[in-house]
Amino acid sequence: MNALPAAAQRTREAFAQAGGWEQRARLLMRWGEKLEPLADAERSDTNRVHGCESLVWLVGELHDGIWTFRAASEARLLRGLLAVLLERVNGLASAELARVDMADWFESLGLSRQLSPSRSNGLNAVLKRMRELAASPD
Template sequence: MNLPADAVTALETFQKAAGWEQRARLLMQWGERLPALSDTQMCDANRVHGCESQVWLVGELRDGHWQFSANSDARLIRGLVALLLARVNGLSAAELQQVDLPDWFNQLGLGRQLSESRSNGLNAVLQRMRELAA
């Protein structure tokens, strides 16, 4: 499966990182680059349930490809969500169904940093994306 351009960039960047500290810094930087959601978008209807932190997600279909925007009140989660968006933005609904979340974060060298609750939260975000795309 072809990776979106942002995902390729993320992979190259994270695979060059020397050790966890550098990856943690990169993670925060990716999170800071997330475009802010408007107050109207950060409503209960767009909240992803199943995350310990608050995460809001909106998506729209453009020419058969999904574009998602998201934000979180937690810096680390924002970074992880930004990397998830890099992986899924521009995919079709069918491609979205095939995204392997653990594999993606392992490729980035972040798999070990995902606690069970973070993993569950990111899975909830991906699940919500799939529901929106269905």
Template structure:
């Protein structure tokens, strides 16, 4: 499966980083691109449980394609969400079900640098994404 253009750009940018400090800075820059959610969207129904930080995740369906929107109050996690969204948005349900998202973060060189709490938070987001896809099916 080929990468969406924005995901390819992310992969190239993160591959060029020399170490974790550069990746962390780049991660925060990516996070700044996330559009904030409205107060009504930042509700308990959209909140991801299992994250230390506040994280909200929404799904929108247009025909066979899925579009996710997400936001977090934590800067690094916002960057992780931005990178997640560039990889998944615009894919069909079948494509999303075949996607190996932990591998995506490993390709970006981020998986090995995540603290246990960030890894758990990211896993909670991925789990919630699967739940939304299953209920959207």
């Protein structure tokens, strides 16, 4: 795995300390509650991630070559999964973002069992949208 941003390293450590599945699930829910809310105007069709069963919105900003993403969803579990994905990708440059292995990241957190095929497809759609934003010329 590539060198992790500090926030991702802290996330990995927090999930490693969770003893069992129930503790990781509670931690995941708490992580989702920490997501910075999106403004109503940001919950637009332009920012909607298509390919997710649940509604998901994604906003990305590039500052000095580094990406920062914010996301929202109505689905509680998905908010938690989005939160830990954001911990992995925020602070990366476009080239680093292109190399993120989402399955490996969730495996390292002990969250693979939460990635049903539909959730995995949805999170892959979120990562794909992040990469599209990072590849856009503006």
